Amino acid sequence: MRTSAITAAILIIGNEILSGRTQDTNVCYIAKNLSKLGIELLEVRVVPDDEGKIIEAVNTLRQTYTYVFTTGGIGATHDDITAASIAKAFGVNLVINPKAMAILKDYYQDDLNETRQRMALLPGGCDLIENPVSKAPAFRVGNVFCLAGMPSVMRGMFDFVMTQLETADPFYQTIITCELTEGIIGKKLGEIQQQYLEVNIGSYPFYQLSHVGVSLVIRGQNKPLIGQATAAVLKMIESFGGTAKVEEEIP
Amino acid sequence: MRTSAITAAILIIGNEILSGRTQDTNVCYIAKNLSKLGIELLEVRVVPDDEGKIIEAVNTLRQTYTYVFTTGGIGATHDDITAASIAKAFGVNLVINPKAMAILKDYYQDDLNETRQRMALLPGGCDLIENPVSKAPAFRVGNVFCLAGMPSVMRGMFDFVMTQLETADPFYQTIITCELTEGIIGKKLGEIQQQYLEVNIGSYPFYQLSHVGVSLVIRGQNKPLIGQATAAVLKMIESFGGTAKVEEEIP
Numbered sequence: 001m002r003t004s005a006i007t008a009a010i011l012i013i014g015n016e017i018l019s020g021r022t023q024d025t026n027v028c029y030i031a032k033n034l035s036k037l038g039i040e041l042l043e044v045r046v047v048p049d050d051e052g053k054i055i056e057a058v059n060t061l062r063q064t065y066t067y068v069f070t071t072g073g074i075g076a077t078h079d080d081i082t083a084a085s086i087a088k089a090f091g092v093n094l095v096i097n098p099k100a101m102a103i104l105k106d107y108y109q110d111d112l113n114e115t116r117q118r119m120a121l122l123p124g125g126c127d128l129i130e131n132p133v134s135k136a137p138a139f140r141v142g143n144v145f146c147l148a149g150m151p152s153v154m155r156g157m158f159d160f161v162m163t164q165l166e167t168a169d170p171f172y173q174t175i176i177t178c179e180l181t182e183g184i185i186g187k188k189l190g191e192i193q194q195q196y197l198e199v200n201i202g203s204y205p206f207y208q209l210s211h212v213g214v215s216l217v218i219r220g221q222n223k224p225l226i227g228q229a230t231a232a233v234l235k236m237i238e239s240f241g242g243t244a245k246v247e248e249e250i251p
Numbered sequence: 252m253r254t255s256a257i258t259a260a261i262l263i264i265g266n267e268i269l270s271g272r273t274q275d276t277n278v279c280y281i282a283k284n285l286s287k288l289g290i291e292l293l294e295v296r297v298v299p300d301d302e303g304k305i306i307e308a309v310n311t312l313r314q315t316y317t318y319v320f321t322t323g324g325i326g327a328t329h330d331d332i333t334a335a336s337i338a339k340a341f342g343v344n345l346v347i348n349p350k351a352m353a354i355l356k357d358y359y360q361d362d363l364n365e366t367r368q369r370m371a372l373l374p375g376g377c378d379l380i381e382n383p384v385s386k387a388p389a390f391r392v393g394n395v396f397c398l399a400g401m402p403s404v405m406r407g408m409f410d411f412v413m414t415q416l417e418t419a420d421p422f423y424q425t426i427i428t429c430e431l432t433e434g435i436i437g438k439k440l441g442e443i444q445q446q447y448l449e450v451n452i453g454s455y456p457f458y459q460l461s462h463v464g465v466s467l468v469i470r471g472q473n474k475p476l477i478g479q480a481t482a483a484v485l486k487m488i489e490s491f492g493g494t495a496k497v498e499e500e501i502p
Contacts (some may be wrong), residue, residue, distance in 0.1 A: 015453050018292045019422070019470060020282030022455075024275075027297070031271030041269045043304075044297035046278070049453070053294075076433040077454040078441035108434070115437035134458065150456065171270070182327040183359070186366035190329035202266050202300070203328040204273075205401065207385065219270060 006168050008034055009043040009061040013054055013072040013082055014149055017046050026071045026154050033158065038168030038221060039067065049073060054085035062089075062144050067165060069158075072149030074138060076115050082146050083139070087123035090141050097122040100137050107135040132156040140164075169221040173249045174230045179213035180242040181205065188236045189216070196229040198222055257419050259285055260294040260312040264305055264323040264333055265400055268297050277322045277405050284409065289419030289472060290318065300324060305336035313340075313395050318416060320409075323400030325389060327366050333397050334390070338374035341392050348373040351388050358386040383407040391415075420472040424500045425481045430464035431493040432456065439487045440467070447480040449473050 010030055016022040024046075031041045042065060047053040054073075061068045073082035087094040100120040105112055119136040122128075129138035129145065133153045139146050140161075147157045182205050193201045199220035206213055218229050230246070237244045261281055267273040275297075282292045293316060298304040305324075312319045324333035338345040351371040356363055370387040373379075380389035380396065384404045390397050391412075398408045433456050444452045450471035457464055469480050481497070488495045 012295075015451060015470075016455060016468065017278070018282060018295070019424070019468075020279050020284075020286055020292075021424070021426075021468060023279045027268070028271050028274045031269060033271075035271060041271075042299060044263075044269070044295075046295035048293060075454065075456060077437045078444050079453050111434070113434060116434040118437070134456075150458075152458070173270070173272070175272075183362070183364060183367040186328045186369070193329050200266060202330050203326065204267060205326060205385075207401075207403070217267065217270075217272060219266075 006037075006039045006067075006166055007065040008039050008041050008067040008069065009045070009065045010041065011054075011057050011061055011068060011070040012044065012046040012149075013049060013070055013085075014046065015049050015079070016149075018048055025151050026149070029151070029155060030069055030158060033162060035171040037162065037165055038170050039165065040171070049079045049081055051081055051085045051088065054082065055089045058086060058089045058144060062142065066143060068144045069161070070144065070146045071154055074119070074136075074146060074148055076118050076136075080118075083122050086139075086141055086144060086146055090123060090144075092124040092141070094121050095124045096120050097126065097128070097139075099128055100139075103128075103135060103137055129157050130160045132159075169223075170250075171219055171221055172223050172226050173217055173219040174226060175247045175249065176216040176218070176230065176233055176237070177213060177245045177247075178216075178237050178242040179211060180237060180240050181212060182214055184240055185214065185236065185242075188239075189233070192229060192232045192236060195232065196225060199226050199229045201229065201233070257288075257290045257318075257417055258316040259290050259292050259318040259320065260296070260316045261292065262305075262308050262312055262319060262321040263295065263297040263400075264300060264321055264336075265297065266300050266330070267400075269299055276402050277400070280402070280406060281320055281409060284413060286422040288413065288416055289421050290416065291422070300330045300332060302332055302336045302339065305333065306340045309337060309340045309395060313393065317394060319395045320412070321395065321397045322405055325370070325387075325397060325399055327369050327387075331369075334373050337390075337392055337395060337397055340395075341374060343375040343392070345372050346375045347371050348377065348379070348390075350379055351390075354379075354386060354388055380408050381411045383410075420474075422470055422472055423474050423477050424468055424470035425477060426498045426500065427467040427469070427481065427484055427488070428464060428496045428498075429467075429488050429493040430462060431488060431491055432463060433465055435491055436465065436487065436493075439490075440484070443480060443483045443487060446483065447476060450477050450480045452480065452484070 126139040202217040204215045377390040453468040
């Protein structure tokens with residue numbers, strides 16, 4: 001597999017995802033935005049609110065990929081253990097961050113009690129990530145960006161994070177839909193993939209009411225090559241008597 | 252963290268999830284059903300359609316958890332590499348499975364071409380998993396169950412898989428919602444968690460229009476203890492002048 005020069009992983013910290021109570025939507029949001037920045041998301045992990053599991057995952061991922069984005073576990077309650085776990089993963093102390101404390105003081109004024117002050121306890125030497133929604137900041141240590149789990153808050157934070165990342169050519173994709181099945185086009189499609197190794201061709205069958213067919217996704221960072229591979233796939237579909245619908249996604 | 256005697260992981264094999272094109276819904280479905288069976292989902296990984304990444308992940312997960320469920324990559328095209336990758340992970344050959352071939356022959360009759368026959372190439376010694384939707388069977392090797400990625404097909408397969416698993420006491424949960432914030436209840440809530448270490452108490456704030464508050468999830472396999480922890484949380488909410496709404500989820 002040919003991969004981008006800039007890579008990423010997401011680490012979801014959340015019992016609520018593993019219990020099935022909450023449907024994650026953060027991966028999809030982050031993934032689409034990374035595509036626009038030319039950053040290739042190569043792994044996602046979901047782990048429980050468990051210090052050992054978080055430390056193990058974050059240390060593996062940060063040594064493997066350019067960037068790691070964690071979501072979840074940065075609130076004010078006992079189950080919010082991301083900051084403490086990240087501090088241990090990096091071997092630094094958990095300390096009161098003066099800038100974070102100032103933000104909390106400004107927001108909560110006289111209501112800044114002991115529980116809320118907990119949100120200023122962050123890994124030593126971290127950089128803050130602005131929270132435009134509920135103020136308590138997120139943080140970055142090295143190549144690890146720790147964001148909120150709540151989608152509306154995470155998205156606000158990620159908008160800021162996007163300005164901090166190294167970028168490359170965006171990922172383009174064309175999506176070709178036709179009512180031929182994989183069994184018909186599979187062999188030829190594999191040959192086209194072999195011809196264009198720098199693009200990725202995915203095949204996703206669908207059954208919808210009386211419609212049976214396949215969506216073919218041609219994706220990569222080399223736009224002219226995607227154009228060539230798309231033309232080859234369209235020609236192949238025509239040769240089997242199919243009719244193709246093409247969508248182009250340009251970030 | 253106290254964990255169940257029977258544990259599980261999910262491995263999603265899918266470029267389409269990592270690119271952000273497809274919103275995964277299989278984790279939520281599998282997670283809810285495992286909860287009913289008393290099986291604790293402790294990890295999810297998403298990896299690309301890449302043999303090395305699949306082998307590494309499946310070998311780690313199958314040695315760590317009771318069961319592993321993979322989704323995706325079991326169709327007829329070049330990007331369907333789950334069977335070959337699982338065979339390598341277990342050190343067995345990829346062979347034509349006579350039972351799978353018989354199912355495909357029965358379904359496709361004279362249209363069983365070379366591409367479709369590829370779906371009978373499975374790891375040696377595997378057991379088949381019935382596919383009530385599109386016939387081509389899924390498979391199991393040891394504690395690893397390899398399922399389709401398409402949700403409608405995956406669900407049909409998982410209904411069968413559920414009959415094959417060792418089970419335990421189901422996970423119960425109560426969900427308590429109130430319009431108090433984490434900053435108010437956080438300290439007391441942490442004390443209640445310390446009193447009831449056998450249940451898991453999660454705290455999830457919400458901001459919806461003018462409503463600000465928190466959902467508290469009390470979850471575990473010991474139903475009487477969940478009742479006690481729920482009573483303690485309700486008393487705590489009352490002590491802060493809050494009004495609680497309680498939902499009980501009984502599998």
